Amino acid sequence: MHKVREKIAYLQGIAENLEGDMSPRRQARLMSGILDVLEDMAVSLSDLEEAHQQLEDYVDSLDEDVVELEKEVYDEEDEWIHVECPTCHEDVYFEASILEDDEVVEIVCPSCEEVVFISEGEVAPEEERVEVKNDAI
Numbered sequence: 001m002h003k004v005r006e007k008i009a010y011l012q013g014i015a016e017n018l019e020g021d022m023s024p025r026r027q028a029r030l031m032s033g034i035l036d037v038l039e040d041m042a043v044s045l046s047d048l049e050e051a052h053q054q055l056e057d058y059v060d061s062l063d064e065d066v067v068e069l070e071k072e073v074y075d076e077e078d079e080w081i082h083v084e085c086p087t088c089h090e091d092v093y094f095e096a097s098i099l100e101d102d103e104v105v106e107i108v109c110p111s112c113e114e115v116v117f118i119s120e121g122e123v124a125p126e127e128e129r130v131e132v133k134n135d136a137i
């Protein structure tokens with residue numbers, strides 16, 4: 001756009017120095033200069049539209065990534081934890097989200113009614129959960 005401003009300033013210079021008398025040659029030079037500036041502006045506008053479209057596509061792809069991430073986060077809440085009963089070796093599954101409860105949760109084996117998992121009663125990070133799970137076995 002800097003180049004366009006220079007051209008406009010040049011054309012303004014021609015127009016100001018006319019002093020009422022405009023020869024066909026000067027008219028032609030002025031008109032040609034104006035058309036040149038219009039062409040430059042059209043090219044700039046086209047480049048700008050293209051850049052804008054690229055930015056829009058990028059924002060759209062970012063938005064899709066956020067949706068994917070949200071899905072992963074919500075799926076994790078529905079994650080199931082597997083514990084093997086130490087007494088009868090029954091496979092016991094329960095939702096990880098119940099451990100987010102403030103109260104202590106006891107998971108009982110449906111087969112022999114042995115307690116196979118006791119929650120801490122607080123939200124524990126993933127690694128700590130695995131340790132607790134291993135202790136319970």
Ligand SMILES: [Zn+2]
Binds near residue numbers: 089111113
């Ligand atoms: Zn059992």
